[in-house]
Amino acid sequence: MRDVHYAIDGRAIFADLNIRVRRGLITAVMGPSGTGKTTLLRLITGQLFADSGQVAVFGRDIGSLSGAAIYAARRRMGMLFQNGALLTDISVFDNVAFPVREHTDLPESVIRKLVLTKLEAVGLRGAAQLMPGELSGGMARRVALARAIVMDPEVLLYDEPFVGLDPISLGVILRLIKQMNQALGITSIVVSHDVHELATIADQSYLLSGGSVVAAGTPQELAKSDSETVHQFMTGSAEGPVKFHYPAPDYASQLLGADER
Amino acid sequence: MSNRALHGTLLGGVRKFGVTGIFLARLLAACVPALARPRLLVAQIFNAGARSLIIIMLSGLFTGMVLGLLGQDVLSRFGAETALGELAALALLKQLGPVLTALLFAGRAGTALTSEIGLMRATDQLTAMEVMAVDPMSYVAAPRFLGGVIAMPLLAAIFNVIGLFGAHLIGVDLLGVDSGTFWSQTQSAVGIHDVTEGIVKSLVFGAVISLIAVNEGYQSEPTAEGVGLATTRTVVASSVLTLLFDYVLTAAFL
Numbered sequence: 161m162r163d164v165h166y167a168i169d170g171r172a173i174f175a176d177l178n179i180r181v182r183r184g185l186i187t188a189v190m191g192p193s194g195t196g197k198t199t200l201l202r203l204i205t206g207q208l209f210a211d212s213g214q215v216a217v218f219g220r221d222i223g224s225l226s227g228a229a230i231y232a233a234r235r236r237m238g239m240l241f242q243n244g245a246l247l248t249d250i251s252v253f254d255n256v257a258f259p260v261r262e263h264t265d266l267p268e269s270v271i272r273k274l275v276l277t278k279l280e281a282v283g284l285r286g287a288a289q290l291m292p293g294e295l296s297g298g299m300a301r302r303v304a305l306a307r308a309i310v311m312d313p314e315v316l317l318y319d320e321p322f323v324g325l326d327p328i329s330l331g332v333i334l335r336l337i338k339q340m341n342q343a344l345g346i347t348s349i350v351v352s353h354d355v356h357e358l359a360t361i362a363d364q365s366y367l368l369s370g371g372s373v374v375a376a377g378t379p380q381e382l383a384k385s386d387s388e389t390v391h392q393f394m395t396g397s398a399e400g401p402v403k404f405h406y407p408a409p410d411y412a413s414q415l416l417g418a419d420e421r
Numbered sequence: 422m423s424n425r426a427l428h429g430t431l432l433g434g435v436r437k438f439g440v441t442g443i444f445l446a447r448l449l450a451a452c453v454p455a456l457a458r459p460r461l462l463v464a465q466i467f468n469a470g471a472r473s474l475i476i477i478m479l480s481g482l483f484t485g486m487v488l489g490l491l492g493q494d495v496l497s498r499f500g501a502e503t504a505l506g507e508l509a510a511l512a513l514l515k516q517l518g519p520v521l522t523a524l525l526f527a528g529r530a531g532t533a534l535t536s537e538i539g540l541m542r543a544t545d546q547l548t549a550m551e552v553m554a555v556d557p558m559s560y561v562a563a564p565r566f567l568g569g570v571i572a573m574p575l576l577a578a579i580f581n582v583i584g585l586f587g588a589h590l591i592g593v594d595l596l597g598v599d600s601g602t603f604w605s606q607t608q609s610a611v612g613i614h615d616v617t618e619g620i621v622k623s624l625v626f627g628a629v630i631s632l633i634a635v636n637e638g639y640q641s642e643p644t645a646e647g648v649g650l651a652t653t654r655t656v657v658a659s660s661v662l663t664l665l666f667d668y669v670l671t672a673a674f675l
Contacts, residue, residue, distance in 0.1 A: 205552050234554040245549035248541075259553045262560075307553075 164213035191368035206230040238308035244300035298329035455563030465568025481580035485587025506607035509588035523626035527659035531634040538638025539648035573627025
């Protein structure tokens with residue numbers, strides 16, 4: 161991503177955003193809530209387009225591609241959504257089989273083996289016949305991960321993969337991200353604000369704030385950074401350059417003043 | 422209303438019309454690939470059609486019963502109760518069948534379509550499809566639209582048949598109009614022109630309601646309130662436009 165500008169209704173989300181994702185590595189994109197991390201993934205998948213600057217995916221500017229070419233690029237990617245985004249009217253098995261059935265002519269016997277293999281990897285082979293509504297949040301995320309990897313993508317995008325997971329599921333997801341990267345060479349982009357989890361798997365990290373990159377490097381380098389923003393984010397402090405409180409009138413005068421909202 | 426508010430309302434209306442027009446063009450383009458997924462299409466005909474059967478059959482029966490009762494009462498004042506079959510058949514085929522089926526269809530199937538697609542939007546299912554390089558227009562929207570367009574005339578036909586049975590039940594079996602006269606009057610009065618009018622109306626109503634339902638679901642705000650409002654808009658717009666198009670088509674067929 162080079163010099164990317166993106167605004168919604170005149171409000172700048174990104175200004176001069178520069179991020180380089182290296183092939184075969186795990187890149188973490190961190191930042192406080194509302195910094196546009198999910199928007200960043202949508203720019204990469206071509207669901208949104210930068211107002212200016214370049215978002216190059218597989219070496220080509222996604223903003224200059226035709227609709228068919230964007231769809232072709234997406235077939236080489238997988239994405240894990242924060243809430244799983246499973247199709248609720250079909251079973252877990254059919255959810256994982258969905259991209260394979262849509263994009264290949266493989267016989268059902270092969271699809272069955274493929275799907276069961278991916279479900280086994282996330283520990284949910286036994287849940288194949290359940291409906292998405294019968295799954296817990298963590299299980300839904302693992303099924304969504306199986307669906308994201310079923311087409312063996314070259315790039316995997318993770319949108320807040322650690323939110324709301326129990327410690328066991330968290331450990332499994334972390335190991336899976338790392339394993340898929342090491343064993344299959346999948347390039348991974350993990351968008352999250354879970355600093356400590358990311359530190360254990362990321363090869364390179366970018367910290368976003370105010371619409372641009374405020375720090376970049378390995379998680380260890382970020383931990384040693386002198387930047388106040390980085391320090392505040394890494395230590396989880398409410399005080400610092402990133403304001404925790406939404407702009408508001410003076411606290412005491414509002415409490416003691418007239419009964420207005 | 423101030424000038425600025427009026428300007429805003431007009432602009433909003435034009436924008437909505439434009440958005441719906443563009444959506445219709447995309448939807449029609451997506452109907453071709455959707456036809457290549459017969460299993461999805463059949464599932465949607467089942468959802469929109471078979472699942473509306475009970476309400477359509479019950480409503481058809483009661484509507485026909487009322488026609489039989491009132492028709493016999495009014496026609497007997499002029500000694501013309503033998504025309505009951507003609508009255509019931511023409512009223513059902515040309516007006517009551519398509520219009521009442523459409524209003525019921527909007528309330529049963531239209532709302533289900535809007536809320537289903539709206540919730541798919543709110544839970545990122547449509548976005549997930551886009552990321553998986555599957556066009557939700559051809560996978561979600563077009564099969565539901567086509568399912569509605571195909572189901573509506575079938576439901577109207579069933580409504581008409583059950584309605585005629587209801588009119589016969591009350592007029593003939595209960596109030597004593599001659600059965601042979603009832604059917605012969607029906608047969609001689611109803612022409613292919615009347616049947617065509619009913620079919621064209623139900624096809625148009627099916628297309629209008631399905632377009633509104635799918636469009637509202639697709640464009641709804643991805644929140645509980647947004648999906649609720651979109652569902653309400655589907656019922657209101659579908660009902661008003663059904664009656665509007667009914668007038669236009671009735672005038673066209675005169």
